Amino acid sequence: MAESMKGMHRTCRVAEVTEEMIGKEITLMGWVQKSRNKGGIIFVDLRDRSGIMQLIFDSAKTDQETYDKAAKLRSEFVIAVKGVLQKRAGEANTKLTTGNLEVQVSYLRILSESEVPPFQIEENSKTKDEIRLQYRYLDLRRPDLQRNMKLRSEVAYYTREFFHNEGFMEIETPMLGKSTPEGARDYLVPSRVHPGSFYALPQSPQLFKQLLMCSGYDRYIQLARCFRDEDLRADRQPEFTQIDMELSFVDVDDVIDVNERFLKYLFKKTLNVDVKTPIPRMTWIEAMNRFGSDKPDVRFGMELVDVSDVVKDFDFVVFKNALAKRDGSVRGINVKGQGDMGRKQIDKLVEMAKGMGAGGLAYIQLKTDGTVKSSFAKFMTEDQEKALIEKMGGEKGDLLLFAADRNKIVWNVLGQLRLHFRDELHLVRKDDFNFLWIVEFPLLEWSDEENRYMAMHHPFTMPMEEDWDKIDTDPGSVRAKAYDITLNGNEIGGGSVRIHQDDIQEKMFQVLGFTKERAWSQFKFLLTAFKYGVPPHAGLAYGLDRLVMLMAQADTIRDVIAFPKVKDASDLMTEAPSRVEQKQLDELGLEVPPEEK
RNA sequence: GGCCCAGUGGCUCAGAUGGUUAGAGCGCCGCCCUGUCACGGCGGAGGUCAUCGGUUCGAUCCCGAUCUGGGUCGCCA
DSSP, rough: OOOOOOOOOOOTTTTTTOGTTTEEEEEEEEEEEEEEOOOSEEEEEEETTTTTEEEETTTTTTTOOOOOOOHTTTTOEEEEEEEEEEESSSSOOOOOOOOOEEEEEEEEEEEEEEOOSOOOOOOOSSSHHHHHTTHHHHHSSSSSHHHHHHHHHHHHHHHHHOOOOOOOOEEEOOBBOOOOOSSSSEEEOOOSTTTEEEEEEEEEEEHHHHHHHHOOOOOOEEEEEOOOOSOBBBBSSSSSEEEEEEEEOHHHHHHHHHHHHHHHHHHHHOOOOOOOOSOOEHHHHHHHHHHSSSSOOOOSSSOEEEEEHHHHSSHHHHHHHHHSSEEEEEEEEEEETTTTOHHHHHHHHHHHHHHHTSSEEEEEETTSSOOOOEEGGGGSSSHHHHHHHHHHHTTTTOOOEEEEEHHHHHHOOOOOOOHHHHTTTOOTTTTTTOEEEEEOOOOOOTTTTEEEEEEEEOOOOOOOOOGGTTTTTTTOOOBEHHHHHHHHEEEEEEEEBBOOOHHHHHHHHHTTTTTHHHHHHHHHHHHHHHHGGOOOOEEEEHHHHHHHHHHHOSSGGGSSSSSSSOOSSSSSOOSSSSSHHHHHHHHTTTTOOOOOO
16 A cells, blocks of 8 residues: 655665764665565665665564564565664675665655566666566666666766866757758658658757857757667667767867867766877778778777788689779788687688678688698698788787778778677777777768769768869869767767868769759758858767767667667557557548558 | 577576476565575465467477567668
């Protein structure tokens, strides 16, 4: 039976008691974590978001009615107790911050009873995601999720504080906007007033923040909700939050400077971690050549080695074909100490490589017994083999893996294998925070599918002045004033300097295959705004969820989002998305497929 | 959309060449216990072995499809 809390007032959270309160009567409220009835004395662990406090019901000291009531307490009952805070009479519990304290209860109210929960409310739950998410309100009671939510709240707080002190203004941009077919799929919202017309939920506030620069707001920040109707991943949700910013009268170094100070401040305040500044910078091409990734994990070696020159005369058709391709190369990695790997495991690696788009994976095993086994031994002379091993720095016991194809594929295959071995061989520590800027991204990326160049970042990204003269002759070689901030091999943010000169913008649209008409119909408001005095500006956006995930050392982004969605973008708790009543559809002038039975 | 993994009491898992009563730990219920805190002792309840179909004398186990969840590729300017 649920009782009222009338007349009772919570003194503080259960683990927020102080030494001065010892001997005083206090009132606590929370959930029953656990009850241990010894017969004659009952111990109850009372839990709230601050922690746990042990309650004592002693048959010799409490009245019979209270004692009998205490005997009825079960897990997750919500109770209010009045009693004297005291030093523990028995052994202290070193695992609790309140382990040397307890409350001798004189008065108990059961504010709410609870059914037996479907899983135990405890740290490091092994319960499968499906059930946790169905009962998310119970899952969120678990201490590890409460810690993550607290960290997330603090990240948001210190972010606002830092940027406020730096003169940034937080300005909200619309959730109901205009659909732009470039980029990710939009979530669409039908308009009742304009049947057949749709708003789109924002993928990012990109264009609005540029307009705010046109309006003179100088330094803008927003913790912005964004939406992308694409498939989910362990680190990707359909709705997510960005720390979104834009600055006027700045260049690359200015954006990097304020953000390095931000990261230093944030990590110190929230995790007490010292971020060393300046954060190192690496160009995109160096990252790709050395690590096969534009978000390299540089905490360990196993760097890519370009062996194209060494193998160019090998009588191996796979290598020859690769080198004949545009942007083709042969590169390898040296997996130290794995030369004795079994055939089965190697086959698995080859399969992995094929899954990443490679035709296969060539290898040389330098076994510890001194023998050498290679998948392409018959296509090279002994001297050639020796030269290749030497180029790779191969020693007894090493495994040399080679990919041959267009650079894009070679980088991807070896870059991913490198990460595979990082995890397999435990080459890094999780609590190590290694930041790295990646700069000088290519401006454009060729799309085979569209048969044209696409913007690597977005169409408003400023090219590097020194490359601009190559925009007609060799567009693929033009670098952009774009930058990403990475942490331990994850992209946590990215941005660019934006184009503010209309002649460059016009040329960009032309290169991207936009007709003047299409560019104008799509971005009329922006292009018009740019006619009325636009300052040079640049910005950056962090993925807040992914950042907090890494800070919390969580394995999935779901663990830092209160109410996340599952793989098919549905919510197991609310069962959204759901069908709606015909009346709603009629008002919108919409027809939808009939429900499947 | 493709590929891979998983689905057995409330939770986490084990299991059987295909054969009587499918096990364990935790949780739950009852009784006992005045210093426990992974409390302890005794007793007990609880299972369409994800669903549908096939093979078989017989299927939780083999086969196929489906569903659910996870990972990943495509996708994510």
